[in-house]
Amino acid sequence: MNTGTNEIKTVLEVKSLNKSFNGLKALDNVSFKTQLGETLVIIGPSGSGKTLLLKTMLGIILQDSGDIFIDGLPKEKVQETAPNFLDRFGMLFQQSALFDSMTVWENIGFKDLKKPDADKNIIKKEVIKLLDKVGLGPEVADLYPSELSGGMQKRVGLARAFSGDPEFLLLDEPTAGLDPIMSNSISQLIKQQTKEHKTTSIVISSDLESARKISNNIMMLHQGAIVWHGPASKLEETENPFIRQFIHKSAKGPIAVLTE
Numbered sequence: 217m218n219t220g221t222n223e224i225k226t227v228l229e230v231k232s233l234n235k236s237f238n239g240l241k242a243l244d245n246v247s248f249k250t251q252l253g254e255t256l257v258i259i260g261p262s263g264s265g266k267t268l269l270l271k272t273m274l275g276i277i278l279q280d281s282g283d284i285f286i287d288g289l290p291k292e293k294v295q296e297t298a299p300n301f302l303d304r305f306g307m308l309f310q311q312s313a314l315f316d317s318m319t320v321w322e323n324i325g326f327k328d329l330k331k332p333d334a335d336k337n338i339i340k341k342e343v344i345k346l347l348d349k350v351g352l353g354p355e356v357a358d359l360y361p362s363e364l365s366g367g368m369q370k371r372v373g374l375a376r377a378f379s380g381d382p383e384f385l386l387l388d389e390p391t392a393g394l395d396p397i398m399s400n401s402i403s404q405l406i407k408q409q410t411k412e413h414k415t416t417s418i419v420i421s422s423d424l425e426s427a428r429k430i431s432n433n434i435m436m437l438h439q440g441a442i443v444w445h446g447p448a449s450k451l452e453e454t455e456n457p458f459i460r461q462f463i464h465k466s467a468k469g470p471i472a473v474l475t476e
């Protein structure tokens with residue numbers, strides 16, 4: 217009997233996605249589903265297609281073939297009826313991708329500031345609450361991104377992604393380059409946000425400790441293809457050679473290690 221407490225509902229689906237650059241396959245028949253409230257972490261070696269997959273899902277790069285479904289509808293259909301459908305997504309790109317010419321609060325309030333009836337004072341107040349959520353004080357609001365450390369920029373990027381409590385979070389390497397304490401606190405924030413708002417999240421992470429902490433499921437890409445997709449709890453026990461090599465940081469295995 218479905219009690220309604222563990223609702224299984226596919227909210228994002230990628231079907232047979234292919235993309236090549238100069239004849240080289242960068243995404244190779246990628247198919248997967250994510251359920252409401254799930255956090256899927258994508259792992260894989262450098263150049264395996266992780267960022268490209270997120271960019272294709274968002275329409276920043278167009279696929280050669282394959283489809284993306286949101287709530288069971290093709291993305292193009294969703295876009296037709298709701299041109300601002302990307303507002304349903306909170307995104308964090310690598311290097312945080314903050315706008316250098318805008319202050320921290322303008323960066324975080326960006327989505328709301330675009331609205332015709334935007335009230336700057338209300339938006340700034342909301343931003344200060346978000347800053348507090350990611351562990352930054354109100355004094356940071358009027359600074360420019362260049363005045364912040366890398367860790368602070370990540371937090372600001374995360375606050376921007378959380379802004380408006382989006383249904384979906386797509387985060388590219390949220391803990392890369394951070395010290396272990398900062399990385400742990402960012403992982404906690406992602407967990408808290410996804411739990412409190414039942415957010416469906418896809419997170420690219422090379423930080424396996426963070427991946428284990430935040431994920432329900434893990435998917436590994438290699439040369440644009442999915443080589444493993446399963447529950448995070450099975451990561452340690454799987455015999456999959458790609459996973460074994462990746463988690464043991466071994467030079468031996470199916471993943472080629474580049475040498476000079």
Ligand SMILES: Nc1ncnc2c1ncn2[C@@H]1O[C@H](COP(=O)(O)OP(=O)(O)OP(=O)(O)O)[C@@H](O)[C@H]1O
Pocket residue numbers: 237242260261262263264265266267268269
């Ligand atoms: N706009 C583009 N033009 C040409 N090639 C591209 C483009 N975007 C991605 N690629 C290629 O697609 C492949 C996958 O790139 P992608 O950035 O997705 O890798 P990744 O797994 O995110 O790597 P990393 O962990 O290093 O960020 C790479 O070979 C890359 O060179």
